[in-house]
Amino acid sequence: MLRCRRMASTYSRSASLQKYLVGQVIHGYEVCRVQPVPDLKLLAVDLRHAGTGSQHLHIDRNDSNNVFCIGFKTNAPDSTGVPHILEHTTLCGSQRYPVHDPFFKMLNRSVANFMNAMTGPDYTFFPFATTNSKDFNNLIEIYLDSTLNPLLTEEDFYQEGWRLEHNNVDDPSSALLFKGVVYNEMKGQVSNNDYFFYNKFQENICPSLQNSGGDPKFITDLAHQDLVDFHARNYHPSNAVTFSYGNLPLNGTLSKLDEFFTGFGKRSSSQGLSSPISLHNDIEVIESGQSDPMLPPEKQVKTSMTWICGPSNDLYNSFLLRIFSNLLLDGQSSVFYKKLIESGLAYEFSVNSGAESMGSKNLLTIGVQGADDINTFRSIVTDTFQGLLKYDFENSKVQAIIHQLELNKKDHKPDFGLQLLYSILPGWLNKTDPIELLKFDELLTNFKEDWRNNGSKIFHDLISKYILKKPCFKFTMTSKAQFNESLKIEEAERLAGKTGNLDETDKKTIFERNLILKDKQSKTEDLSCLPSLKISDIPKIGTFYPLNLDVTNRFMTRLTDTNGISYLRGKKELNNILPFELYQFLPLFADSLTSVGTSMEPFHKIEDEIKLSTGGISYSANVISSPTSLHPRLTFNFSGWSLNSKTDHIPRLWSKLLVETDFRQNKENLRILVKMLASSNLSTVSDSGHSFAKGYAAAQFNVTKAIDESLNGIKQLQLIMKLNKIVEENDDELFEKEMIEPLERIQKLITNNSNLKYFLISDSTSKLNEIKEEIIQKFEINLSKKVDLTTDKIQNYPLLPSYPHTLLSFPFQTYHTSRSLPIDIPYTHAETAALQILTNVMTSTYLHKEIREKNGAYGGGAAYDAVNGTLNYYSYRDPNPLASLDIFKAPTGNITVESVNEAKLRVFQDIDAPVSIRNEGIWNFDNDITDSMRQTRRLALLDVTKQDVDNALEKYILNDSNAVDVVLGPKTDEMNAGWNVIDI
Ligand SMILES: [Zn+2]
Known part of the structure; x- marks a missing residue:
């Protein structure tokens, strides 16, 4: 039996404590505190840099996925x-790395599994994660020099921030436009309704936070000098904190930090904590936003009520509020779900709902979207809080929350270090002691005791102290039909304001400046100053995850240290079972199992049971291509995880939900589900428009992708819109026919025990055997033996009609584009390796430059899907989609021995990124990709030569007469004649 080999035996508290002595000075840093946190198997070391006063937090933990920030x-x-x-x-x-964009260049010279930079409301941070120590040291230097000694040239500002540029940069007579990476990134954000609502909410309740990401309307007021000044004021070690995590020695990190910090001196940091507005009376704010074409006109309102609930640095109070918010808003058995959503008053909670810390204060918000009666909403909320004063919260619900928190802590996460960083950094930079933020267990223990002693009084006190008869911030966003047009007009006026007064000299300056920028962007540089890993740093042998397959060929098992948890998965192949017309209902079927309820029990009761006994139960429908033949395979998947002592609940719940869910009896819940799905559609598309465009393109030539489009693409959105219309029109008969009948048919066709396979991960052979028995006895026994087959052969699933150019019309500010082409070879084909490298070379040496830097889109590149046999060029938040499509026509890139090697490093960042224990070996179960296939491909990738890449380009990319273009975004005259325009 394997027992905690990975963690317990190597975590020796006393040995670790001796490693760091309080008062000890290491490279200019004094060790101030050493705090073991046994429940997270870590030791926190708090250090202070004498020269600058900068604080460093080191988390010593036996985890090779090291993090720095x-x-x-x-x-x-x-x-x-x-x-x-x-x-x-x-x-x-x-200064040390005076090349253009060393950060992006390092993506090709490192094996880091995470490199990024992020701007929060009042802080900015730069984290990375890698398992390679040489890489760790390389990247620390890049990160420190970039942040502390950046060049901040004018050209960089124009490229990344905003600029005026001629539509055709070489033609001074063409129109001037606003361009810039951040400018378009933020224009794209505005198209996300949820983001826009939250942002306006934050701007109004906490105006001092400003809009740190930038409002496109004001971005064009920023000058290069403002940027330089802001850097000089803020990017100083005294105004910085640093963080390291993992198993690498702290010494090296501190020595680097000291080297960079020396010479900066100490400054006092005067930046205070932002506070929400003071509420003496109720305040009401109404804003307008974009209307959602996927929702009925009368269901566009988003509205919320917010109370200020004490200081955010009172950690126990903040923790209590989060538990309280969970009881109020989380799941179908929560208080406000019943009152606001189940009652039909609204579609869904608004995105600002719940407890959060904003600056110096905690907020509690109850909000909804899709409500047509704001007054009723408000009186229900107030009356509900009034009623809760006398309400006894059930012990089982509180225990379920505690169970979830404890289970979540035991569950292995490959990015634990990053998660820890995200959880402490915002508070830490706002003066909360980071060591206190790590003592999660203490908070939980206090809460358990508090609950035992005081019960519901804890929550009654919160209501009287902060909510009832206290001033409330009421925020509402209504939709404005011409909202997008008004933004366009505003932009045009602003542009006219900036360009109207330009004289000939100004125009000449702008024209020449952009030529200089273009020249700089196109120049090939000497990158020898940048450190790099070598191909020889990538291990030839990848990680194997040994699995066992039992004699029946049905149970795949993996024995490993799971920290006392078992992970169960099952799947059923549907290839010959479902008729085509039912495919698109599979996602709804899967979602409804965990939201509708059975004939015996309402779903909220089952939900409590799930939370008390497991970490979660889920169902999904997936389609993938065979790794050896590209043949499509449709499966229905189900999973669950729990403590080893509770595994028997999982097959029991699988059976209950799959077999006993009663769609007809619980059709009210089905209606709610449809409304919830409809209300988040538009935000999903605005965030991943390039995926929708890509899917829509590939569905015109690839059967797997055509099925996937029905399950997850535009067709799925259209189905939900159609069903939502039926729900809104209260047409009961039609709802039964269009919704309930297909779900009942699916249920009947798939609840039989043919073609079932399982994948079990646990930490002892006896437990694995026990789970097998539980699955047979508690799940399979309830399935029928009779199987009905269909004549619909999956390989004949209809493709989408093919058009060279399609516009998917959405009311956004920017575009997403995709140009896709078929690559008809399966995953195990020898040439997939060269294609994988090729798309990486094209992206890093050509497309990134053209699409992001020159064309001003937020992102762009080429991606090869070796599993499904498609290749796709894409742009994300793109102001100029037709120019991008032109660029995709001749996407050569600079194929050299060096760029091929860089691409290899980049490809292996993904391949070798640490995986969670629950996902070890998952390719084998989900995709039939064995460890040996992965190893063969690994060697093929390592062996790819420049010649192979040249050949792949010649053979598969040039003369791509089968390519299909799809653009997603607003209609224009240019994309009309000759275009297939799909109105959503
Ligand atoms: Zn950004």
Whole structure:
């Protein structure tokens, strides 16, 4: 029996404590405190840099996925997005690394599994994660030099922030436009309704936070000098905190930090904590936003009520509020779900709902979207809180929350270090002691005792202290039909304002400046100053995850240290079972199992049971291609995980939900589900428009992708819209026919015990055997033996009609584009390796430059899906989609021995990224990709030569007459004639 080999035996508390002595000075840093946190198997070391006063937190933990981060407190002075634009431009070149964009270049010279930079409301941070120690040291230097000694040139500012540029950069007579990476990134954000609502909410309740990301309206007020000044004020070690995590020695990190910090001196940091507005009376704010074409006109309102609930640095109070918010809003058995959603008053909770810390205060918000009666909403909320004063919260619900928190802590996460960083950094940069933030267990223990002694009184006190008869912030967003047009008009007027008064000299300056920028972007540089890993640093042998397959060929098992948890998965192949017309109902079927309820029990009761006994139960429908033949395979998947002592609940719940869910009896819940899905559609598309465009393109030539499009693409959105219309029109008969009948048919066709397979992960052979028995006895026994087959052969699933150019019309500010082409070879084909490298070379040496830097889109590149046999060029938040499509026509890239090697490093960042225990070996179960296939492909990738890549380009890419273009975004005259325009 394997027992905690990975963690317990190697975590020796006393040995670790001796490693760090309080008062000890290491490279200019004094060890101030050493705090073991046994429940997270870590030791926290708090250090202070004498020269600058900068604080470093080191988390010593036996985890090879090491993390480093430098973070700065950056209060935004206005809404020009200066902290965000600075976050981008610091990474564009520094004193030691004076090359263009060393950050992006390092993506090709490292095996880091995470490199990023992020701007929060009042802080900016730069984290990375890698398992390679040489890489760790390389990247620390890049990160420190980039942030502390950046070049911040004018060209970088124009490229990343904003600029005026001729539509055709070589033609001074063409129209001037606003361009810039952040400018388009933020224009794209505005198209996300949820983001826009939250942002306006934050701007109104906490105006001092400003808009740190930047409001496109004000971004164009920012000047290069403002950026330089902001950097000088804020990116100073005294205004910074640094963080390291993992199993690498602290010494090296501190020595690097000391080297960079020396010479900066000590400064006092004067940046205070932002506070929400003071509420003396109720305040009401109404804003307008974009209307959602996927929702009925009368269901567009989002509205919320917010109370200020004490200081955010009172950690126990903050923790209590989160538990309280969970009881109020989480799941179908929660208080407000019943009152606001189940009652039909609204579609869904608004995104600002729940407890959160904003600046110095905690907030509690109850909000909804899709409500047509704001007054009723408000009186229900107030009456409900009034009623809760006398309500006894059930012990089982509180225990379920505690169970979830404890289970979540035991569950292995490959990015534990990053998660820990995210959880402490915002508070830490706002003066909360990071060591206190790590003592999660103490909070939980206190709460358990508090609950035992005081019961519901804890929550009654919160209501009387902060909510009832206390001032409330009421925020509402209504939709404005011409909202997008008004933004366009505003932009056009602003552009006219900036260009109207330009004289010939100004125009000449702008024209020449952009030529200089273009020239700089196109130049090939000497990158020898940048450190790099070598191909020889990548191990030839990948990680194997040994699995066992039992004699029946049905149970795949994996024995490993799971920290006392078991992970169960099952799947049923549907290839010959479902008729085509039912495919698109599979996602709804899967979702409804965990939201509808059975004939015996309402779902909220089952939900309590799930939370008390497991970490979660889920169902999904998936389609993948065979790794040896590209043949599509449709499966229905189900999973669950729990403590070893509770595994028997999982097959029992699988059976209950799959077999006993009663759609007809619980059709009210089905209606709610449809409304909830409809209300989040538009935000999903605005965030991943390039995926929708890509899917829609590939569905025109690839059967797997055509099925996937029905399950997860535009067709699925259209189905939900159609069903939502039926729900809104209260047409009961039609609802039964269009919704309930297909779900009942699926249920009947799939609840039989043919073609079932399982994948079990646990930490003892006896437990694995026990689970097998439980599955047979508690799940399979309830399935029928009779199987009905269909004549619909999956390989004949209809493709989408093919058009060279399609526009998917959505009311956004920017576009997403995709140009896709078929690559008809399966995963195990020898040439997939060269294609994988090729798309990486094209992206890093050509497309990134053209699409992001020159064309001003937020992102772009080429991606090869070796499993499903498609290749796709894409752009994300793109102001100029037709120019991008032109660029995709001749996407050569600079194929050299060096760029091929860099691409290999980049490909292996993904391949070798640590995986969670629950996902070890998952390719084998989900995709039939064995460890030996992965190893063969690994060697093929390592062996790819420049010649192979040249050949792949010649054979598969040039003369791609089968390519299909799809653009997603607003309609224009240019995309009309000759275009297949799909109105959503
Ligand atoms: Zn950004």
